[in-house]
Structures are given as C-alpha cells and as structure tokens.
Amino acid sequence: MILSTKNLRKEVSSGNSNLVILEDINLNVEEGESLAITGPSGSGKSTLLGLLAGLDNPSSGYIFLNKIPLHELNEEERARVRKENVAFVFQSFELLPSLTALENVMLPSELKSKKDPESNAKYFLDRVGLKDRQHHYPNQLSGGEQQRVAIARAFACSSKILFADEPTGNLDPKNGKLISDLLFEVNSESDNALVVVTHDHDLAKKCDKTISLKLGKVAE
Amino acid sequence: MLLNLSIKLIIREIRSGYLTSMLVSLTLAITIVSGISLFTDRLEKALDTQTEEFLGGNLKFESNTKKIEPLLKKLDxxxxxxxxxxxxxxxxxxxxxxxxxxxxxxxxxxxxxxxxxxxxxxxxxxxxxxxxxxxxxxxxxxxxxxxxxxxxxxxxxxxxxxxxxxxxxxxxxxxxxxxxxxxxxxxxxxxxxxxxxxxxxxxxxxxLFAGPENEMLYIRNFLEDAKESGDEIEMLGEDTSSLGRAIDRSENFFLLGGLIAVLLSACTISIASQRFTRRHISYVAILKTLGMQTLHIRFLYFLIFFYTTVLTLGFGVFFGWLLQNNFINLMSAYFPTELPPPGFYPLLITCLTAFICQFGFIYPHILKLLSISPMRVLKDDIGLNQGSLSVISAGLLAFYLLLFLYTNQVTLSLIIFLAVIVFSFVGIGSIYLLLGNKNLGLGASGPLNLALSELRRRKLGNSFQIFAFTVAIGLSLITFSASKDLLGSWQNSIPEDSPNNFAINITKEDKGLMELFLEENEIRASSFFPVANSSLSKLENDKEVPIDRNFNITWVNDLPEQNKVLEGNWFSNKNLNGISISDEISERYNLGVGDIVLLKLENKNIKTFVQSIRTVNWDSFSPNFFVIGHPSLFEDIPSTYITSFFIPKEKQESAAELMREFRTVSVFSIEELIKQVKEIIDQVTKALNSILLLTCLSAIFLALSALQDGFSVRKHQSAILRTLGASNSLIKNSALIEFAILGLVSGFLGALMSYAGIYFIETKVFETTANFYPELIVLGPIIGFIIVSGLCFYLINGIVKKSPKELLN
Known part of the structure; x- marks a missing residue:
C-alpha cells in the first residue's frame, strides 16, 4: 500500500472557535492505483490533497505514505519525503516563470542531484508533445501547453505517487480531455499511484476508485 | 463615497505593511531635513547675536588715532x-x-x-x-x-x-x-x-556702531572714505573666528547629510511606489470594469496621495522639531541667551522637499496606474507598458530639483546630476556584464550552485539591486567620511598638549631668563618669535601703493608648524631671501610671488619681495603670522618676543610664579577657551553622529525596499521548490550565499563610489583637501555583507516559516 489514512482530521482556528475542515477520513491507495476525490467547492478536497501529499500537517489522525508516518514528521522531514516519493500537478500549473519549459522539467532531477537531468527532461517533454517548445518560457505557452509541461515535470520526478489538484480546471473541455488522457497515459507507463482532486466527472470515471467529500466528511 | 473608500484603502495599505517602507522613508527624509534646517537656522541666528555681542556692535572701526571723531558728527x-x-x-x-x-x-x-x-x-x-x-x-x-x-x-x-x-x-x-x-x-x-x-x-x-542694516551699510561706506592705512573696519557677518569656521563646516556637513538622506529616501520611495502600482493594477482594472470614471479613480488615488503627504509631513516635522531640540539642548550651554525662534525658510525647504519627492517619485506612478486597461480583468498579461518614459523623466527632474534646492547652484547641481546618471549607466552596465551568462537549469542541486545560478539568472534585477545597495552604502560612507574628516581636523587642531598659555611683550633681556625658567620647570615652549609692528606697501614702478593695515611681523629661518607653502619657496641659504605672506593677505591685497614690497618699521624701511605664499592654520593654538620675513632682513630691528607653552594642571603654580618673575611680560591662559572648544567639539560630534545614524537608517530602508521588491518573486519560487521537495536549508542557504555576494560586491563598489564622491565634494563643493580613509575599502564590503545578508535572513525566514501550501494559496 502506497498511501493510507486513519481518522484524519484537520481544523483551523477561526476567530475564537475552531473550524473543522476535514473529519474522520479513512482511505487506502495501492501502488499503481488511481483515486479520484470529488465534491462541491468548500468540501475540503484540496485540503485533503495537501495533507496526503505532506504539504500540511493534520490536526489528528494518521497518514502513511510509502509506509512513512507523515503525521509524525516536521516540515523539513516531509520535504525529504516529497522529494523522493511525490509529484504534483496543479490547477494553476505553478511553473517558474523565469525558467524555460525544459528547465522547469529539469528541476526535480536537479533537486535529487541526478545525473544528466537535461536528457531526462527532454524525454518527458517529447513524451507530452512539447519537444519544439522546450526553450519557451511559461508566458509564451498556452494554458494547455503549460499544463503539459507541469505533467512532464511531475513524471520526470520518478516518484511513486502523483497528486493532481484540478489538473483540467483551468482548461477548456477540449484541452481538458487532452490533458486527462495524457495524464493517465503517461501514468500507466510509470506504474505510479495517482490521486486526483477534480470536478470533472469524465476524469473521475477514469480512476480506479472515487471518494466524494461533503462538508469535510466522506459522503456515503 | 470616494472619501470613505480612500480612507478605507489607506488604512488597509498601512495595516498590510506594504506602504511601511515608503511612509517611513519619506517621514525619515522630512525629519532629517526639517531637523537640520530648523537647527542650522536657529544656530545661524544665535551666532549672529553672539557675534554681535562679541564684536560689541554691528560695525567696528579700529584706528590708532582719534581722527574720525569730528567726522562722526557729520553722519546722517x-x-x-x-x-x-x-x-x-x-x-x-x-x-x-x-x-x-x-x-x-x-x-x-x-x-x-x-x-x-x-x-x-x-x-x-x-x-x-x-x-x-x-x-x-x-x-x-x-x-x-x-x-x-x-x-x-x-x-x-x-x-x-x-x-x-x-x-x-x-x-x-x-x-x-x-x-x-x-x-x-x-x-x-x-x-x-x-x-x-x-x-x-x-x-x-x-x-562701535549699532543700528539697522541700511544705516550700518551707509556708515560703513562713510568710514571707508575716511579710512587710512592701518585702520580696520569689521562688520557683522564677516566672522572669521575658529568657532565661526567650525560652525560653517559643520553646517556644510549637516546639509550634505540632509541631501544624502533625502536622495536615499527618494530611491526608496521610487521602489515602494512601483510596488504600490503593481499591487493596485487589478484593483484599478476592476473599478474601471465596474464603470467608475477615470476622473473619480484619479480623485480616489489623489486622496490617498494627499493622506501620505499630510501624514509624512506632519510626523516628519514633529520628529524634526524633536531632533533640532535635542541638538539645541546639546549646544545650549554655549549660548548665553535663549536661542531665537526659527524663521520661515526651514519650513519652506521641508515642504518643498516633501512635495518634490511626492510629485517626482510617487505621483507619476499613480498616473501610470490610471492608464491600465479594463481588459486586464480578462487578460492577466496586460501590464503597465505605457508611461515609463514619463515616470523616469519625472524622477530625474525631481532628482535635479532636490540637488538644486540643497546646493542653490545650477551648474553644480547639473554636474552632480550628470555624474550620477553616467555612474548609474556605467555601474549597472558593468555589473550586468560581470555577472556573465546563465547556465542551463536552476542549479538546485546545492546551495552554492543555486545561489550562483540565481545571480546570473536575475542579471538585470540583480544589477539594479546591487546598484541600489551600492548607492545606499556609498552615500552612507560619504557621510561617515565627511563626519570623520570634520572631527579629525578639529581634534588634530587641539592635541592633548596644545599650548594653553601665551606670553607676549618679552624683551630681549627677558627672553634668555624666561627660556631658562621654562626649562627648569620642565615646561615645553614653542619657539620664541620676534615681533615688530610694520605697515606694508606694494611697490609698483617704484610707486608706493599702501596696504591698509599694520601687521605684527616675525622673522624665522624655519617654516612654522601647520603652515604650508602654496607658491614660491621657503627661505634657504642659497637664495636671496624676502618675505612669506599668508594666502589671505595675498588674495586680499593682490600680492603675488615676486612682487616688490616696502616694510615700514618703527626705525627702518625695508625694501624686499614676496618670496612665498603660505596657508596658515588659524585654528591651531600656536602663534601665527600673516607676514614672516627672513632673519637676515631684520638684524638690527628692535622687537619683543611671543611664545606659547603648555602648562599641565599639576604645574599651575608655575604660571603664577612666571608672572611674578617677569612682571613686564603678559602671560595669559587660554585653558578655558581650549576647554570650551573641546566641549563644543564633543557636542557637535553627538549631533553629527545623530545625522550619520539617520542617514544609515535611510540607507537600510533603501536596501530593505530593494530586497522586498525581489523577494515577492522568490516567495513563489520557494513555494514551488519546497513542494517539489527542496529543504528549507537549501532555500535559506542559497539565498544567504547569493545576498552575501551581492552585499560584498555592493560594499566594494560603494567604497569606490564614496572615494569618488568624497573627492568631488571636498575639492569642488567645500573647496578643501580631500582626505581618503583606506579603511573604507574594507568597511564597505563588511557593511554590505552584514546589512544585506541580515535583511535577507530576516526576509527569507519569513518565507520558510510558512508551509508551501500557505505560500501557494
């Protein structure tokens, strides 16, 4: 099992009281498996993704990522876990504007001090169909192209699990479909686990399993 | 509605902290300017009053005869x-x-x-x-x-x-x-x-005469006609005392410190205004989309602009008043009466500084902001491409006006202005070229690689940042040097064992005995200078052109201490020897090396020539002379002698004994005067240090603004890198290495800039000799390293403390 949670809870302080964002979340994801998290806006989907990926700490409960207890780790330790195990695709792409497409894709390999990050990045850019745009900066690319760069960056990490937060949310239906197809296609080649937060029913249907959140709880 | 909205906006801006550097810088500039101008204005007025008392009137006529008494009856x-x-x-x-x-x-x-x-x-x-x-x-x-x-x-x-x-x-x-x-x-x-x-x-x-200025000028002209050789006229405002000169020099320093602080603040305000504009682009675009007319938006921002002016001017003048009050308290012991209230000028210069800063460095950015298209709401990539030229032009014009306001000289302002422009272009261009080309990738494998890669990658931004730090460090070092120079020159003029007693009217017979007395009492005296009174005339084609005063002349073989030959040669055994005159005499009476002169002494006339022109340090507590002759010319001239010596506190009874022993010799102590001058130097030092401290504060705010500007981009980058697994230490260490390098380079360039600035200011503005302090070349990089790395540490800590999720949100 690559990812599992038990009694996961997240609350934030709001004025004098505490606001519960997530409560009693229990889930399991096997290696190579894909999970879609759906739900209306404000149901806690992105917060859950952040907790699962180790970007944030739960208020209580347990998270095991690749058998590592994320809930016990501090920010520095979680960063190390993310570097070795996790890849991301965001709704707003989150590419570095001062780096070219190629350099953005090289970034995870550089952080891992891998040899020849350039050829690895070029391979994945080619794989997402952007070989000819590798020296372009993000502001010279369309939304769909930027998201393809983000996907190439995610797979260039050689991670064990990929978290995608609304990966088609900023794209038109045609580009959205292209991106979701690409995501699953490349993922199938790498045997990564995939956790996707989405409103897109078509995308959710492609996943092996789906959980739906409502007011911070898994809807029955 | 607009009034409410503008108040809400300004309160929100102040609370958010985004306006802090702009408001603090402007307040600081106004504080320094108002503080300094209020202080110098009151000081000048007090000095005038004191000089008036010191002189005994507004005008003094000095003569050796009673000849003008009948003339005074004719005065109307x-x-x-x-x-x-x-x-x-x-x-x-x-x-x-x-x-x-x-x-x-x-x-x-x-x-x-x-x-x-x-x-x-x-x-x-x-x-x-x-x-x-x-x-x-x-x-x-x-x-x-x-x-x-x-x-x-x-x-x-x-x-x-x-x-x-x-x-x-x-x-x-x-x-x-x-x-x-x-x-x-x-x-x-x-x-x-x-x-x-x-x-x-x-x-x-x-x-002595006292009265209104116009009548004093009339009397002065009247007396000029009655004046004969040996007579002197002295008028208020022609103070050449050492204290007057010291105050003049410290006023120069205060004004320089004020100008530097204002220029530093202007740079900070400019950077902060750019940030303010960038933050408000979407806001203006939304207001326009919702149908608000440009005129109303302009009024809204004008109100915000007005609030910042009133706030900064109010606080600045208040703190400026406290600052000058502090200076006045430091110096109060040296003014017997209460200082006169300030005039209108300090307030005028303060308001003008505030308005020039506002209209030159803030308002053009607001105008540019108003030009944003409502399409920005739909397309994020629509920016502020128009109007950059007008913003730059307004900034440059304001910069020139500030220079003019403080120097009051068109040409000098233009020289400084052009020098700064050329320095900016050459400086930024050189730094840009020096940083070299970027390599492929971010170099995120380690802190050093990442730091070096970032330096090259943000070449243009870094060049501007280095330039801003260089200006901040350079201007602070100029202020530091000027203050050190000023204090050093004063302190050197009064060494610990500087003579505290003068003896005059020493006869030839007493001279030997007195030398013996001083030797027996282990009192070290300066030379015994022979003194004789003489008038001086210039001979032009054997025609005598009298010079209108008498001088006490001495004759010695060696050049006295703290005198420096400017033109001609000091006496030697090889040449025919003449006289040496001070540069003041040379300038005042148009006497040059080689001119034939006639000295009329009590029992003899001596025809000789000007052999050299000297500078004399009148601030030194040793006998000084306008005219010095070669001893061969004065062999049989009757004279008395003058000497000075230092009597330590424990030997004060020797002074009384000396007076009893040599009753015809006049011995007078200047111990109290030295003590007073030393105390004044101590107090002025405190005032100078306050200005230095405030200038450094302005420099730190400039450095902080320049850093903050770049750190908004770093915030996003850091969030992505940390999401991808980069450790906090990688982010922190790479930023620290990068900014340590920026600080060291800026400090080095700042030191070079300060050398050039000191040379220019000392030789061209203050018209003195430039003193260079070698320690600046080490001090500059150290200050740069500490300040820039320190500020970076503070800012980067704020970033890494937040989780990547918070930063991305």
Missing part, C-alpha cells in the same frame, strides 16, 4: 547709536603689587550691545553701564595678581581709582589686541588725567 543717521573706546596696555599698581594689564577706557554709551556681568561685595549682577568716573573694574586674574579687595585703591599712570567690581563677563571680547591679558575697564572721562596717552603711545581707538 536716525536710528543708530555709537560709542568710543580706547585700548592700551598699562601697568596697574596696587599697594602691594603691580601688573601689566589690557586697559579699556569706555564712554557713557558702553556697552552698546548686551550687558556686563559684574561681582561686588553683594554678589553677581548684570549692568548696562560703564564704570563711574574715579572707579575701576578689573577681571578676577588681575584682582588676584594685584591682591586687591573691593574699595581698595589702584593706580594707572598719575590717577588713582577705587576698585569696585570684578568683571565676570563682558560683551565686546573681540576688542583690542590683548584681549586675553588681565583686563581693566575705566571711564573714558578719566583717561586724560592718567597722563598715560602721550604722543607716540601705542593706543587703539575703537568706534
């Missing part, structure tokens, strides 16, 4: 007053002792300005009258030397007087050649009966 003035006094040296006798004293005989109009402070058996009191006929006032030293008490009889010449009061303070201290000698004041009406003044006696008549 309504509101002016005048008085007459005679000054001479005479021996004063008591029942037990006798002592040479500087005697001042004054008429019934004495004192013309100010009042005297006297002490009698009943205590200390102040008076605005002269001694009544038959009575005499003496200072405490003379009272002690003569061993007299109130009511005792003393004699001057043939007349006896009753000693009634001790002088503790007299206003006209500038009167007379022997103003430091033990002093006596008597009534002018008694002068004749003393029988002291005989034909050939050395006496100086002073006529």
């Amino acid at each position: 003035v309504k509101d002016s007053r005048f008085m007459e006094m005679a000054l001479f040296a005479s021996v004063v006798f008591s029942e037990e002792e006798m002592q040479l004293s500087s005697v001042k005989a004054v008429d019934n109009s004495y004192p013309l300005i100010g009042s005297l402070e006297l002490r009698n058996a009943e205590g200390v009191y102040s008076t605005k009258s002269n001694p009544t006929s038959g009575t005499i006032w003496v200072d405490e030293r003379l009272q002690n030397l003569l061993k007299i008490n109130f009511g005792d009889e003393v004699y001057i010449g043939d007349k006896s007087f009753i000693f009634t009061d001790t002088i503790t303070y007299e206003p006209d201290r500038a009167s007379g050649n022997f103003s430091f000698a033990p002093k006596t004041i008597m009534n002018m009406a008694d002068l004749e009966s003393t029988q002291i003044i005989q034909p050939g006696s050395r006496v100086e008549y002073n006529y």
Whole structure:
C-alpha cells in the first residue's frame, strides 16, 4: 500500500472557535492505483490533497505514505519525503516563470542531484508533445501547453505517487480531455499511484476508485 | 463615497505593511531635513547675536588715532547709536603689587550691545553701564595678581581709582589686541588725567556702531572714505573666528547629510511606489470594469496621495522639531541667551522637499496606474507598458530639483546630476556584464550552485539591486567620511598638549631668563618669535601703493608648524631671501610671488619681495603670522618676543610664579577657551553622529525596499521548490550565499563610489583637501555583507516559516 489514512482530521482556528475542515477520513491507495476525490467547492478536497501529499500537517489522525508516518514528521522531514516519493500537478500549473519549459522539467532531477537531468527532461517533454517548445518560457505557452509541461515535470520526478489538484480546471473541455488522457497515459507507463482532486466527472470515471467529500466528511 | 473608500484603502495599505517602507522613508527624509534646517537656522541666528555681542556692535572701526571723531558728527543717521573706546596696555599698581594689564577706557554709551556681568561685595549682577568716573573694574586674574579687595585703591599712570567690581563677563571680547591679558575697564572721562596717552603711545581707538542694516551699510561706506592705512573696519557677518569656521563646516556637513538622506529616501520611495502600482493594477482594472470614471479613480488615488503627504509631513516635522531640540539642548550651554525662534525658510525647504519627492517619485506612478486597461480583468498579461518614459523623466527632474534646492547652484547641481546618471549607466552596465551568462537549469542541486545560478539568472534585477545597495552604502560612507574628516581636523587642531598659555611683550633681556625658567620647570615652549609692528606697501614702478593695515611681523629661518607653502619657496641659504605672506593677505591685497614690497618699521624701511605664499592654520593654538620675513632682513630691528607653552594642571603654580618673575611680560591662559572648544567639539560630534545614524537608517530602508521588491518573486519560487521537495536549508542557504555576494560586491563598489564622491565634494563643493580613509575599502564590503545578508535572513525566514501550501494559496 502506497498511501493510507486513519481518522484524519484537520481544523483551523477561526476567530475564537475552531473550524473543522476535514473529519474522520479513512482511505487506502495501492501502488499503481488511481483515486479520484470529488465534491462541491468548500468540501475540503484540496485540503485533503495537501495533507496526503505532506504539504500540511493534520490536526489528528494518521497518514502513511510509502509506509512513512507523515503525521509524525516536521516540515523539513516531509520535504525529504516529497522529494523522493511525490509529484504534483496543479490547477494553476505553478511553473517558474523565469525558467524555460525544459528547465522547469529539469528541476526535480536537479533537486535529487541526478545525473544528466537535461536528457531526462527532454524525454518527458517529447513524451507530452512539447519537444519544439522546450526553450519557451511559461508566458509564451498556452494554458494547455503549460499544463503539459507541469505533467512532464511531475513524471520526470520518478516518484511513486502523483497528486493532481484540478489538473483540467483551468482548461477548456477540449484541452481538458487532452490533458486527462495524457495524464493517465503517461501514468500507466510509470506504474505510479495517482490521486486526483477534480470536478470533472469524465476524469473521475477514469480512476480506479472515487471518494466524494461533503462538508469535510466522506459522503456515503 | 470616494472619501470613505480612500480612507478605507489607506488604512488597509498601512495595516498590510506594504506602504511601511515608503511612509517611513519619506517621514525619515522630512525629519532629517526639517531637523537640520530648523537647527542650522536657529544656530545661524544665535551666532549672529553672539557675534554681535562679541564684536560689541554691528560695525567696528579700529584706528590708532582719534581722527574720525569730528567726522562722526557729520553722519546722517536716525536710528543708530555709537560709542568710543580706547585700548592700551598699562601697568596697574596696587599697594602691594603691580601688573601689566589690557586697559579699556569706555564712554557713557558702553556697552552698546548686551550687558556686563559684574561681582561686588553683594554678589553677581548684570549692568548696562560703564564704570563711574574715579572707579575701576578689573577681571578676577588681575584682582588676584594685584591682591586687591573691593574699595581698595589702584593706580594707572598719575590717577588713582577705587576698585569696585570684578568683571565676570563682558560683551565686546573681540576688542583690542590683548584681549586675553588681565583686563581693566575705566571711564573714558578719566583717561586724560592718567597722563598715560602721550604722543607716540601705542593706543587703539575703537568706534562701535549699532543700528539697522541700511544705516550700518551707509556708515560703513562713510568710514571707508575716511579710512587710512592701518585702520580696520569689521562688520557683522564677516566672522572669521575658529568657532565661526567650525560652525560653517559643520553646517556644510549637516546639509550634505540632509541631501544624502533625502536622495536615499527618494530611491526608496521610487521602489515602494512601483510596488504600490503593481499591487493596485487589478484593483484599478476592476473599478474601471465596474464603470467608475477615470476622473473619480484619479480623485480616489489623489486622496490617498494627499493622506501620505499630510501624514509624512506632519510626523516628519514633529520628529524634526524633536531632533533640532535635542541638538539645541546639546549646544545650549554655549549660548548665553535663549536661542531665537526659527524663521520661515526651514519650513519652506521641508515642504518643498516633501512635495518634490511626492510629485517626482510617487505621483507619476499613480498616473501610470490610471492608464491600465479594463481588459486586464480578462487578460492577466496586460501590464503597465505605457508611461515609463514619463515616470523616469519625472524622477530625474525631481532628482535635479532636490540637488538644486540643497546646493542653490545650477551648474553644480547639473554636474552632480550628470555624474550620477553616467555612474548609474556605467555601474549597472558593468555589473550586468560581470555577472556573465546563465547556465542551463536552476542549479538546485546545492546551495552554492543555486545561489550562483540565481545571480546570473536575475542579471538585470540583480544589477539594479546591487546598484541600489551600492548607492545606499556609498552615500552612507560619504557621510561617515565627511563626519570623520570634520572631527579629525578639529581634534588634530587641539592635541592633548596644545599650548594653553601665551606670553607676549618679552624683551630681549627677558627672553634668555624666561627660556631658562621654562626649562627648569620642565615646561615645553614653542619657539620664541620676534615681533615688530610694520605697515606694508606694494611697490609698483617704484610707486608706493599702501596696504591698509599694520601687521605684527616675525622673522624665522624655519617654516612654522601647520603652515604650508602654496607658491614660491621657503627661505634657504642659497637664495636671496624676502618675505612669506599668508594666502589671505595675498588674495586680499593682490600680492603675488615676486612682487616688490616696502616694510615700514618703527626705525627702518625695508625694501624686499614676496618670496612665498603660505596657508596658515588659524585654528591651531600656536602663534601665527600673516607676514614672516627672513632673519637676515631684520638684524638690527628692535622687537619683543611671543611664545606659547603648555602648562599641565599639576604645574599651575608655575604660571603664577612666571608672572611674578617677569612682571613686564603678559602671560595669559587660554585653558578655558581650549576647554570650551573641546566641549563644543564633543557636542557637535553627538549631533553629527545623530545625522550619520539617520542617514544609515535611510540607507537600510533603501536596501530593505530593494530586497522586498525581489523577494515577492522568490516567495513563489520557494513555494514551488519546497513542494517539489527542496529543504528549507537549501532555500535559506542559497539565498544567504547569493545576498552575501551581492552585499560584498555592493560594499566594494560603494567604497569606490564614496572615494569618488568624497573627492568631488571636498575639492569642488567645500573647496578643501580631500582626505581618503583606506579603511573604507574594507568597511564597505563588511557593511554590505552584514546589512544585506541580515535583511535577507530576516526576509527569507519569513518565507520558510510558512508551509508551501500557505505560500501557494
């Protein structure tokens, strides 16, 4: 099992009281498996993704990522876990504007001090169909192209699990479909686990399993 | 509605902290400018009052004869007053002792300005009258030397007087050649009966005038016509005392410090305004989309602009007042009366500075902001491409106006302005080229690689940042150097063992005995300079062109200490030798090297030539001379001698013994004067350090603004890198290495800039010799390293403390 949670809870302080964002979340994801998290806006989907990926700490409960207890780790330790195990695709792409497409894709390999990050990045850019745009900066690319760069960056990490937060949310239906197809296609080649937060029913249907959140709880 | 919205907006901006650097910088600039201008204005007024008292009037006519007395009746003035006094040296006798004293005989109009402070058996009191006929006032030293008490009889010449009061303070201290000698004041009406003044006696008549400026100018012109060789006219505002010069130089420093602080603040304000504009792009676009007219939006931002002006001006002037009050308190002991209130000028210069900063560095950004298209709401990539030229032009114009405001010189402002522009282009261009080309990738494998890669990748931004840091460090170092230079020159002029006693009227016979006395008492004296009074004329084609004053001339083989030959050569055994004159005399009477001159001494005329021109350090406490001749010219000239020596505190009784032993020699102590000058230097040092501190604060704010500007981009990058697994230490260490390098380079360039600036300011603006401090080349990089790395540490800590999720949200 690559990812599992038990009694996961997240609350934030709001004025004098505490606001519960997530409560009693229990889930399991096997290696190579894909999970879609759906739900209306404000149901806690992105917060859950952040907790699962180790970007944030739960208020209580347990998270095991690749058998590592994320809930016990501090920010520095979680960063190390993310570097070795996790890849991301965001709704707003989150590419570095001062780096070219190629350099953005090289970034995870550089952080891992891998040899020849350039050829690895070029391979994945080619794989997402952007070989000819590798020296372009993000502001010279369309939304769909930027998201393809983000996907190439995610797979260039050689991670064990990929978290995608609304990966088609900023794209038109045609580009959205292209991106979701690409995501699953490349993922199938790498045997990564995939956790996707989405409103897109078509995308959710492609996943092996789906959980739906409502007011911070898994809807029955 | 707009009023409410504008108030909400300004409160939100202040709370968010985004406006902090702009508001603080502007307030700081106004504080410094108002503080300095208020202080210097009050100081100048106080000095004028004090100089007036020191001179004894607004105008003084000095003569060795009484010739102008009949002329004064012809003066056509309504509101002016005048008085007459005679000054001479005479021996004063008591029942037990006798002592040479500087005697001042004054008429019934004495004192013309100010009042005297006297002490009698009943205590200390102040008076605005002269001694009544038959009575005499003496200072405490003379009272002690003569061993007299109130009511005792003393004699001057043939007349006896009753000693009634001790002088503790007299206003006209500038009167007379022997103003430091033990002093006596008597009534002018008694002068004749003393029988002291005989034909050939050395006496100086002073006529003092006080009244409105126009009448003083009229009297001055009137006296100029009556003036003959040896007469002198001195008018208020022509203060050449060492304290006057010291205050002049410190005023220059204050103004320089003020200008530098304002320029630093202007840079900060400019950077902060850019950030303000960038933050408000979407806001303006949304208001436009919602249908708000540009005129209303303009009014809204004008209100915000108005609030910042009022806030900064209000706080700045308030803090400026506190600052000048602090300076005044430091110096208050040296001004006998309460300082006059400031005039209108300080407020004018403060308001002008604030308005130039606002209209030059903030308002153009707001105008540019108003030009944003409402399409920005739909397309994020629509930015502020228009109007950059107008923003730059307004900034440059404001910069020039600030320079002009502080220098009051069109050409000088233009030179500094062009020098700064050229320096900016060359500086930024060189840094850009030096940083080299970027490599592929971010270099995120380690902190050093990442830091170096970031330096190259943000080449243009870094060049501007280095430039901003360079300006901040460079200008601070210029202020530091100017302050060090100023204090150093004052402190060097009063070394620990500088002479604290002068002895004059030493006869040839006494000279040897006195040298022996000093040697026996282990008192180190400077040379004994022979002194003779002489008039000086220029000979042009054997025609005599008299120079309008008499000089005390000396003759020595060696160039006196703290004198420097500017033109010609000092005396040597090989050449025919003439005289050496001071640069003031050379300039005032148009005398150059090689000019033939005639010296008219008491018993001989000497035809000679100007051999050299010297600078003289009048601030030194050693005998100084306008004219020095070669001893071969003065072999048979009768003279007295003058010397100075340092008597340490523990040997004070030697001074009294010396006076008793050599009764015809006048020994006077300048211990109190030295002490006072030292105290003034200490107080001015505190004021200078306050300005230096405030300038450094302005520099830190500039550095902080430049850093903050770049850190908004770093925030996003750091969030992505940390999401991808980069550790906090990688982010922190790489930023620290990067900014340590930026700080070191900026510090080095700042030191070079300060050398160039110091050279320019000292030689071209203050017209003095530039002093370079080698330690700046080390100090600059150290300051750069500490400040830039320190600020970076503070900012990067704020970033890494937040989770990547918070930053991405």
